[in-house]
Each structure stands twice: as structure tokens, then as C-alpha cells.
Amino acid sequence: DTGVSQNPRHKITKRGQNVTFRCDPISEHNRLYWYRQTLGQGPEFLTYFQNEAQLEKSRLLSDRFSAERPKGSFSTLEIQRTEQGDSAMYLCASSLGTGAYEQYFGPGTRLTVT
């Protein structure tokens, strides 16, 4: 059983650069979520997809952030013109079903913006 995977696990970038993260959910899961977690905080919801449709976006998701799930399988999260405040752990989770079923989390991508 392969769980949720995320790549890369760590990313160090300079301010102003663009970065892209990838999430591969559990294969039969139709829902995919992105969260951001900073030190001392719980995960904060960014956005979620049901299949390929992006159904909700948090106000935390500024215009510099964009997420896609083109074929309803893997998803990418891109941050343009990174800022130091973007430094965080970016978590992906997936779930199956139409209710608030258990979300399975990936290991996260730790972004450091220098």
C-alpha cells in the first residue's frame, strides 16, 4: 500500500524564485487537499480538489499561489515570486468519498526561502 507521496521533501530557494511541489495521492482517492504548516501551528487549509475540480480556496492562497490537478490524479502547487513568509511545511492529504472521511497525509515538503 503506497500512501500519499510528496516531492521534493525539502526545497531551498531564493526570494523571488518560483517553486513547484508535487503530490501523489492514494490512487483511488478522489479528494486531495493542500495545507500549510508553520512552526507552532497546526496545518492551515489552502485548497482542495474533488477529482480535477478545485472546489475551495482559502484566503491564505494569494495570487502567487496556484494549484492544479489536471487529470484528477496527482496535484501540483506552484508558488510564484516566493517571499520569506512562504517558508513553511506544505502538506498534501487525500481522502475517499463524499463525506468528511479520514484524510491521509503525506510527509510534506519543507520550503525555505532565503
Add this chain to the structure above:
Amino acid sequence: AQSVSQHNHHVILSEAASLELGCNYSYGGTVNLFWYVQYPGQHLQLLLKYFSGDPLVKGIKGFEAEFIKSKFSFNLRKPSVQWSDTAEYFCAVNAISGYQKVTFGTGTKLQVIP
């Protein structure tokens, strides 16, 4: 908007001591409630969940939580902790009437001393 409060940020217990971690949520409607755990170096994983029915729910590794609707609380308990319970614990809430956004608390770090 839904929100979650975890009042204990850091708890230190000796092995065999009893544990109770507080969680209060703010939302006027029907909710699903979760406790997630993150062991050192590992992914977030579900400990237990409440959707409906018996307000006392049992999870993995001897944990349980009680949903008290009148107090908007979902406290986590374990009668006797072990060193292996050292982890960070997150309470989370999902408003059934909304989308699939799950709101997490800030987490409680539990340290169990042998």
C-alpha cells in the same frame, strides 16, 4: 467560520500517568471531529474521529475522546500513557454543511518521561 482551541501547548507526564488534552471548537452547526497525532519524524495520522452516535469514541493505541455538544468540546484521554505516546496531538473540526475544509488546532506537544 469554524475554529479550534487547544489550551495545552506542552504537556509533560511520567509513564503510567493519565492524560487528558483539551479541545474546544467554535461552530454553531453539526460537525465532524478528529484527533490526529504526529510522532517524531512521521506523518500526521488519524487517532480517532467522531461523526455521529455514541459521543464516546475509541481510537487506536488506547486513546478515547468524548464529544460534549453543550460544551463544544472533544477532549482526548488515555488512562495510562507510555513513552511511545510522545508526539504532537492535533484536534480538528469539519463543518458538515460546508465544504471539506478541516480546521486544525495549534497542537499539543506531549512528552512522556520514562
